[in-house]
Amino acid sequence: MLERVDGIFIITPVAEDDRKKHPSFGETKSHSFDEAIDIVGFGRTGWQVFLVSALVMLAVINETMGISIIIPAARCDLNLSATDKGMLTGVSFAGIILTSHFWGYLADTKGRKNVIIVSLMLTSVCSLMSSMAATFGTMVVLRLFAGMCISAPSATIYAYLGEFVRTDKRTLMISFASVSVGLSSVFVGSIGWAVLSQNWSVLIPGLMIDFRPWRLLLVLFSLPGAIGAVWMYFLPESPKFYLAQGLDDKALAVLRQMYVETHPGRGLQDCPVKRITPEVGEAGTTVHATGKGLCAVLRDMWDQTVPLFSRPHLLYFSVCCALQFGMFFVSAGMGLWYPEIVNQMTTRNQNGSETICEALKGVDSPDEDFVSYENNFLLEKDALELCDDHVSQDAFVCLVVLGSVYSLLYLIMTAFLKCMNRGYILVSHLIISGVSGVLLVFVNQTQAVLVLICFLIIFAGSSISLVNGAAVSLFPTNIRATAVCLSLMMGRLGSVAGTNFIGLILEDHCHLTFALFAGCSLLGAILALILPSR
Secondary structure, eight states: OEEEETTEEEEOOOOHHHHHHOTTTTOOOEEOHHHHHHHHOSOHHHHHHHHHHHHHHHHHHHHHHTHHHHHHHHTTTTTOOHHHHHHHHHHHHHHHHHHHHHHHHHHHHHOHHHHHHHHHHHHHHHHHHHTTOOSHHHHHHHHHHHHHHHHHHHHHHHHHHHTTSOGGGHHHHHHHHTHHHHHHHHHHHHHHHHHHTOOOOEEETTTTEEEOHHHHHHHHHHHHHHHHHHHHHTSOOOHHHHHHTTOHHHHHHHHHHHHHHHSTTOOGGGOSOOEEOOOTTTTTOOOOOOOSSHHHHHHHHHHHHGGGGSTTTHHHHHHHHHHHHHHHHHHHHHHHHHHHHHHHHHHHOTTSOOOHHHHTTTOOOOOSSSOOHHHHHOOOOOOSSSOOOOOOHHHHHHHHHHHHHHHHHHHHHHHHHTTSOHHHHHHHHHHHHHHHHHHHTTOOOHHHHHHHHHHHHHHHHTHHHHHHHHHHHHSOHHHHHHHHHHHHHHHHHHHHHHHHHHHHHTTTOHHHHHHHHHHHHHHHHHHHTTSOOO
């Protein structure tokens, strides 16, 4: 303690009684995580995390949706029947659903970065092996494994990205990165168009297969994931994950490095962030591995999941799951049928005075469990004598157009998030989607119908990133990845349900079909009011 005696300053030790009277004496200031992020700034590491997250999102869509244009091109080489094509379309989604819970548990206990890197590399290996598949059975197994692996980054990447920015900026950053979801459709459509328009074949003697353009396309679709995995290897783990695991020193090391990047001329020791205050609900709640073996893993997964089904998280978690199911039900379910509906409206409704249900009379419904993209994108010729694996350019055009519209909407939504709360935008989007579905039944102008069905799909689909942002913000770090993975698992179930639901009732109950899809969006708008608006 500094004292002044006869004009002279003397340093004396602090007595124990004085320390008790002033417990904060000599203590280092503690910052909240949001305060720490403000101090260190958003520099090179932050932008790299953003860009690699966008790349990973693109890779996920490549793996799950890219197969839609590969299946028709591979039908002759793999001798695919209608049922086989439907199974190949749906098997990746089945893999995602089967492993979502497990990957969420691993991401919350072993780290976001490690799980994403391993799963992306495994996905790339499965895709490369798929390009060499000689039989339908081999292809199904490999695509199932690819879906099981891509399940991890499809959800965990949102938690990883969100944990490098302030809580109130997470939805904005996730929405901005989600522009790549739209760009992925443009990527799949344009690259597919360029590759599948070629006609060449290379015999691989050891495997006894003809390496044709569709096999090359599988390799090209896997490249963004492989590049993302290598890029992430050089980036840090989420500092929020370190804090949740009690590894404060590692979290501070990441923050100090980020501080140096945004403050040229400063050193690591100059970073003012010395301590981080644990967030409410996170301290002392981390699940650690309790042993080895399947039973121990299952017990840990149970312990990791239970908090989501109890207060205070049960209500918000249930709403997020319901919203994801509904939004995927509308956007993916109706989205797969969009090209077929557009074709019917433009070819049958020549006079431009029929409603959508009048124009869709007689639309054939698929028999397979999972509706193949090819049933929607292509008008196939009957293969009587010569197998036809030509892919119509309409499939590529549809992907490019929808992807471009999605990208534009995500950019507009990101701009609005700077001045509006997340909740207002989410409710508005779902209301626009629902009202568009209702108007579809009554409007009889072809151009208006095409715009309305596009609104029904894209405003529901773009809302998915808003709910992902809400999930990342609402749940504590130690259960965040599990919450996002499980909510997106419900979304995948919704996409499968929506696709098959349309196939079952569209022809016989057209008005009911669009009414139910519109009602699903409007019900989602009501549920969205439960979530915090910020």
